[in-house]
Amino acid sequence: MVTIGDVARVAGVARSTASYALSGRRAVSDEVRERVRQAASELGYAPNAGARALATSQTRVIGLLAQFLPDEFAPAMLQYIQGVANTARDAGYDILLSSDPDGPTALKRITDSRMVDGVVLLNVADQDDRLPVLRAAAQPGALVGLPGDCTGVDVFDLDFEESGRSMVAHLHARGHRELILVSQPEHVIERGGAYVWRLQNTALETAAARDVTLHAVYGSSAQPEIGRELHALLDAHPNATGLLLNNEAAAAALPTVMHERNLSAPDDLSVIGRYSDEFARTFSLPFSSIESAPDRLGRMAVRQLVRRIEQETPADAPHVVRFISPDLVDRGSTAPPPAT
Amino acid sequence: MVTIGDVARVAGVARSTASYALSGRRAVSDEVRERVRQAASELGYAPNAGARALATSQTRVIGLLAQFLPDEFAPAMLQYIQGVANTARDAGYDILLSSDPDGPTALKRITDSRMVDGVVLLNVADQDDRLPVLRAAAQPGALVGLPGDCTGVDVFDLDFEESGRSMVAHLHARGHRELILVSQPEHVIERGGAYVWRLQNTALETAAARDVTLHAVYGSSAQPEIGRELHALLDAHPNATGLLLNNEAAAAALPTVMHERNLSAPDDLSVIGRYSDEFARTFSLPFSSIESAPDRLGRMAVRQLVRRIEQETPADAPHVVRFISPDLVDRGSTAPPPAT
DNA sequence: CTGAAAGCGCTTACAG
DNA sequence: CTGAAAGCGCTTACAG
Structure with missing residues (x-):
């Protein structure tokens, strides 16, 4: 695999300079930046995600905890997943999808091992077993669905x-x-x-x-x-x-x-x-x-989560509980009752 | 976060010993193993996924490339996703789900950055743009759906x-x-x-x-x-x-x-x-x-992929193209034509 | 049976 | 504006 060391060698600079040239986190002369970019694209350089995560403590991955419970109607779930996935992608995040029926264990594993920067929980119950795990986790979490206790998480749901x-x-x-x-x-x-x-x-x-x-x-x-x-x-x-x-x-x-x-x-x-x-x-x-509005709820959850991850929102900023108001889409199926 | 260093310190051994005790990849005295395990569970130790991936070049993540094309019926797709996700979990792998409409680019990014150990492609077309990317990737790939050219990949489809x-x-x-x-x-x-x-x-x-x-x-x-x-x-x-x-x-x-x-x-x-x-x-x-049989196809694809990842199948072992034969599930909707 | 050390590929303070 | 070095948290040869 091609590493940043290869890029640096081809460009004739130090590895740190190559890194800075690519990330733009430090001023680099136009000429050097161009050489580095050139080398990177020639070699087809892509940063190793594990190494980057280790160095930065950021994975740019969002965990999506979806449970396909037998008493939920799967096609309805799919739309939430799509809403989350699309918004995450637009925000530059990948999705780690967990459909493990044992949600708490899966969530603990994913957060403890630092596979994700944050987590979206679907299908949230009033007393959700995943919530204690989420509150104990280092990463922020956003929920679609209203639990009994909303402390420490951002919550989005239909009213x-x-x-x-x-x-x-x-x-x-x-x-x-x-x-x-x-x-x-x-x-x-x-x-x-x-x-x-x-x-x-x-x-x-x-x-x-x-x-x-x-x-x-x-x-x-x-x-x-x-x-x-x-x-x-x-x-x-x-x-x-x-x-x-x-x-x-x-x-x-x-x-x-x-x-x-x-x-x-x-x-x-x-x-x-x-x-x-x-x-x-x-x-x-x-x-x-x-x-x-599953797409809208998924989008709101991801946006808020990304804001927390990227610290635009300070970690202790108050958490939100936001309901979207119900719109009645009229398809003409209501009228006065039939005369009897 | 708690690292293996913490575990080692509490157990009073070297980090390497702690690692071996936990992984079992080297003989360790019963007593030490017990102390290490004890320390690990007390501290709630979970290995950092990025660090482990960096050290082992294994992520234990499978990429799932699903495209929600406007001309595909989404609820039908979901079942393939579930089949893949469930089998992957049972095999000890997590799923990185990509629903990016630009499949080739998403696939290249995911494989180049070593986020995944292998990849399952859903919705495969005869001339699938993702295939050249997949063949160039370091990771193995399994397809659900038959492409025109099957070289270098394992293929599963309904007949x-x-x-x-x-x-x-x-x-x-x-x-x-x-x-x-x-x-x-x-x-x-x-x-x-x-x-x-x-x-x-x-x-x-x-x-x-x-x-x-x-x-x-x-x-x-x-x-x-x-x-x-x-x-x-x-x-x-x-x-x-x-x-x-x-x-x-x-x-x-x-x-x-x-x-x-x-x-x-x-x-x-x-x-x-x-x-x-x-x-x-x-x-x-x-x-x-x-x-x-979306669940069956998803399962077959993941199993074969895992076999390749874990090298039970040598990298140059012949690739398979496997069709499942169509079963007609009789729900009583066929009979001789009405007499006219 | 155990430990000290090297190395995976990045990023980022520290120096100049 | 650039480089040499340290460090992120693991695993695994190398020594003993």
Whole structure:
């Protein structure tokens, strides 16, 4: 392999001078700089990442902790990963992807061994086992998802409270008085998936305040179970005129279910989901939805992380908890309830 | 950070002894080994990855080059990524994920800077720009997907030729005489996505040999275009009784299209896709399909790569090109054509 | 069975 | 403006 020593020799300068010429961290005469650059490109020089990391304590790698849990819908995860990966690349960082189901152990190993300059956690639970590890780590961390305790980390999430309110308010305003809300599986909650009850609670409150009946249930996040459950749900609540989905798998399954029941939105049933526009396209979903903005959240997390890594933000600068407000993307699936 | 020097001091031995005790690469007295281990775990010692890489020229990281091209269906990609990531983890490797649209440049940077011990390329095209870079690299590479020139790399792919044959033969045997084959977008071919024509060619040959009319067309890989195209296609060929899909986006869109046309499989139309079982579940697809086995391909690629990295396979050992044979997963969507 | 030393390829104070 | 040297934290021949 070609080292900076080779470059220096070819350029006829000291290794330190070659290093400075390439990094620009010290003034170097135009002539020398040119010679060094020339030599470097002739030889195809690329600095050894390990050596550089050892010397600078910087890897220019960001760890991405994604867990593909059986109760999460994988295609929805992918969009967060893409958001993080794209932003990281633009900022000059590579991504070390961990999909280890044992998140805490993986995180500890990656941070302790100094493989990364910082870490993005996806899929954060209310009591997330990875957080104690992250707080003990030397590197900063940014989360997508709201944990119970936000100390020491930067947090980005959709405003699920407001999402719950606005879904119910939207249908209430159009005259609906009986709704169904399908959340993610109950074990997502048990695991601490706080976004499930954050949305559900405000939906229930809003419904109660407006005298709307809201049937709040948990749904599977796998096919074909969720399809069957949706059928059972619609059977059980024949007078419900609106369906709210805080469950991507349910959203993906709903078109088939509605076809099978010969229902269409919004004529027979008003529907609002909570997923990204990209997700809607992928699954051909014709329903209006609260935009979950995975790309935006991924981007915000990485930007803040990079700011901390590069110390534009002092290490003890206050940490942020930032919610993005829910936008309802109107795909025309809501209307006043059918006259009976 | 705690270094091996700290461990050695606490254990009262030399750094080299601490290193050997931990790695087991040299005999060490039981007592010393125990003291070193004790010290290491007390201090929470984890070797610095950069330093180790510098000393050993091994990073225990595998580069994963995935391109999220607009004409590929992202959820299908994810499964290959998971297959690679899971196998790598089990083998003790971390994954450096690159989703850079400029694959060759990203690959060159990653390999030249010695960030990885080897590389897996996804989404390989017939004339893949990344291959010259990979061949020039010091690290071995494994591909998922068949390029025109396989020299110097290990290659794993579904047997698309056989897939094309078996799809047509299956429907021919059940009495079908007019079929439609929807492939991926034409620009996938222009880009060199060889699997498109590999399947299509054998499908056409098989059809010709058996006097079956086969309408072979390209379809978009985005919604909602592909839905419209499927409608147009079924309009244009009202006598076709079988539909073959070598296009994940088309498969994902088909249930909706069939509902809209009030068709069901296999009574009105026999359907065979080419996608994974996991994909079928995710999209609730009721169609029989050639299993594309992304997890298996990812696993094979990583295993072979690890073998090369760890020199169980000598560097000049012959490279492999391995096809997995297509299994038809029967979901009951094929039958004799409807009587007319 | 153990230790002192060299070396991996960088960067960066220290000198001039 | 440039160079010689130290040091980052490991591993591994070389000695004993």
